[in-house]
Amino acid sequence: MTTETPVEPVDVVVIGTGPGGEDAAARLARAGLDVVAVEARLVGGECPYYGCIPTKMMVRAADALAEARRVATIAGRADVHPDWEPVARRIRDEATTGWDDTAAVERLESAGGRLVRGRGRLAGPGEVVVTTADGERRLQARRAVVLNPGTEPLVPPIDGLAGTPYWTNREAVEAAEAPASLTVLGGGAIGCELAQVFARFGTAVEVIEAGERLVAADEPEASDLVAARFAAEGIGVRTGTSARRVSYDDGSFVVHLDDGTQVTSERLLISTGRRTDLAALGVASVGLDEHARTITVDDRLRAADGVWAIGDATGHGAFTHVSMYQARIAVADILGDGDERADYRAVPHVTFTDPEVGAVGLTEAAARDAGLTVRTGVTDLAASSRGFVHGPGNEGLIKLVEDADRGVLVGATAAGPAAGEILAVLTLAVHAQVPTAQLRRMIYAYPTFHRAIESALADLDEG
Numbered sequence: 001m002t003t004e005t006p007v008e009p010v011d012v013v014v015i016g017t018g019p020g021g022e023d024a025a026a027r028l029a030r031a032g033l034d035v036v037a038v039e040a041r042l043v044g045g046e047c048p049y050y051g052c053i054p055t056k057m058m059v060r061a062a063d064a065l066a067e068a069r070r071v072a073t074i075a076g077r078a079d080v081h082p083d084w085e086p087v088a089r090r091i092r093d094e095a096t097t098g099w100d101d102t103a104a105v106e107r108l109e110s111a112g113g114r115l116v117r118g119r120g121r122l123a124g125p126g127e128v129v130v131t132t133a134d135g136e137r138r139l140q141a142r143r144a145v146v147l148n149p150g151t152e153p154l155v156p157p158i159d160g161l162a163g164t165p166y167w168t169n170r171e172a173v174e175a176a177e178a179p180a181s182l183t184v185l186g187g188g189a190i191g192c193e194l195a196q197v198f199a200r201f202g203t204a205v206e207v208i209e210a211g212e213r214l215v216a217a218d219e220p221e222a223s224d225l226v227a228a229r230f231a232a233e234g235i236g237v238r239t240g241t242s243a244r245r246v247s248y249d250d251g252s253f254v255v256h257l258d259d260g261t262q263v264t265s266e267r268l269l270i271s272t273g274r275r276t277d278l279a280a281l282g283v284a285s286v287g288l289d290e291h292a293r294t295i296t297v298d299d300r301l302r303a304a305d306g307v308w309a310i311g312d313a314t315g316h317g318a319f320t321h322v323s324m325y326q327a328r329i330a331v332a333d334i335l336g337d338g339d340e341r342a343d344y345r346a347v348p349h350v351t352f353t354d355p356e357v358g359a360v361g362l363t364e365a366a367a368r369d370a371g372l373t374v375r376t377g378v379t380d381l382a383a384s385s386r387g388f389v390h391g392p393g394n395e396g397l398i399k400l401v402e403d404a405d406r407g408v409l410v411g412a413t414a415a416g417p418a419a420g421e422i423l424a425v426l427t428l429a430v431h432a433q434v435p436t437a438q439l440r441r442m443i444y445a446y447p448t449f450h451r452a453i454e455s456a457l458a459d460l461d462e463g
């Protein structure tokens with residue numbers, strides 16, 4: 001950039017168009033502001049092209065295979081022949097239109113926003129420099145800069161890994177076929193969802209998790225359920241160990257583990273967390289800590305004077321629904337329209353393994369760490385009437401975490417068939433602080449999975 005690069009005044013610059021940024025840009029444009037959205041890759045962000053949507057298409061397909069395999073126990077015979085081609089085709093043609101964001105760009109433009117394709121960085125209050133394919137542009141935001149940079153895969157500095165054709169979620173989503181074998185480094189949400197998907201398509205899968213358990217953000221009981229199902233499906237899991245060195249030769253990875261053992265596979269998936277490069281985003285130019293892992297925001301998503309931040313980078317849960325929730329509040333604040341404040345007491349999430357694991361609010365351990373007087377109630381979903389009827393694939397549980405002093409739920413977990421849907425009522429209870437006494441007086445339809453909430457409430461009384 002030269003000093004002659006003209007400054008383009010606008011009302012709002014949105015850097016990064018993940019689900020929240022895209023939504024914020026469109027809302028602000030529809031409100032009549034001159035909005036420029038700056039996007040380095042694809043408008044819509046990780047979720048539609050490499051995250052939620054394509055991976056849930058994979059999960060849907062893998063679940064269909066698993067259900068078909070259960071036919072033998074309850075309904076006769078089904079010959080199951082997994083084929084990755086329809087999965088790859090749906091992802092390419094239906095989910096991502098060949099990783100093309102034309103429709104999203106048109107949506108933004110029809111709302112009145114403008115797109116500048118390139119990488120943006122803050123260069124001072126209201127000032128954004130964008131590196132585009134044609135050079136640099138300098139934008140000056142009169143009203144607001146909204147940061148929605150999202151995350152990139154965090155690839156650990158393991159000896160020998162760099163330069164090998166390892167997968168992150170992005171390459172896994174683009175896979176043209178299921179590999180013969182796959183090592184998954186990291187047993188969190190991404191690792192577990194994708195491990196089970198590929199295993200159900202016939203891939204020999206080994207998960208390496210440095211921590212003590214899978215899906216460690218969830219209750220230990222949920223981790224146990226996932227681990228038991230993985231074992232039953234032949235998915236190898238090694239916890240408490242990590243990769244010391246990786247080598248790749250002739251289409252084959254060898255992962256050398258801390259414990260002296262090694263794992264060999266055709267593919268290696270790195271799912272060890274996510275990162276945001278705040279230094280590259282230029283946050284120091286507006287007084288923010290560029291070495292921090294996340295951007296600190298207040299309850300109106302304000303990060304600095306004239307700067308708002310939303311999405312994964314704020315550290316309030318790396319989920320699409322959080323990004324969009326924050327977008328709504330930030331937009332209202334920018335427009336001076338209402339006074340809604342962000343409240344993260346009842347953030348739900350669902351990990352789409354089978355059993356599905358849904359959770360809202362605090363885990364038991366987090367509630368105890370917060371100094372609450374905690375009572376818990378747990379019930380086995382398989383032992384419920386609906387679980388009994390369901391038969392194969394009925395493993396699951398409901399766990400409630402009550403603030404006993406106030407008699408309200410502060411957290412809950414539903415794991416098992418349709419757990420993400422059961423979670424809705426538990427999310428409402430935590431969000432609205434419905435007294436547990438009132439939850440006991442509700443009528444729960446028979447024989448549903450959610451009716452097991454009644455048994456979990458009864459267990460709460462006995463605890």
Ligand SMILES: Cc1cc2nc3c(=O)[nH]c(=O)nc-3n(C[C@H](O)[C@H](O)[C@H](O)COP(=O)(O)OP(=O)(O)OC[C@H]3O[C@@H](n4cnc5c(N)ncnc54)[C@H](O)[C@@H]3O)c2cc1C
Nearest residue numbers: 016018040045046051052120150151311312318319320323
């Ligand atoms: C495999 C996988 C599965 C997931 N499944 C789910 C799920 O089932 N449910 C769920 O709720 N969440 C899921 N998530 C998380 C979800 O994708 C994110 O929480 C969601 O995309 C919101 O992220 P965001 O709005 O912060 O931004 P992102 O979606 O990460 O998008 C940020 C955008 O900003 C752009 N950008 C970054 N820096 C710059 C810059 N300097 N200049 C210009 N552009 C920039 C990037 O190119 C990107 O397009 C999943 C994630 C992954 C990886």
Ligand SMILES: NC(=O)c1ccc[n+]([C@@H]2O[C@H](COP(=O)([O-])OP(=O)(O)OC[C@H]3O[C@@H](n4cnc5c(N)ncnc54)[C@H](O)[C@@H]3O)[C@@H](O)[C@H]2O)c1
Nearest residue numbers: 186187188189190191209210211242271272273318350351
């Ligand atoms: N269904 C969903 O909502 C969904 C699905 C996928 C991802 N996501 C979001 O994306 C985020 C990122 O997912 P993720 O799975 O990459 O991260 P994660 O933080 O959920 O899990 C990463 C795991 O990798 C382990 N790990 C880290 N370094 C390691 C190493 N060197 N060797 C072995 N294990 C190592 C960690 O202990 C952790 O368990 C999630 O936290 C979630 O917010 C959501």
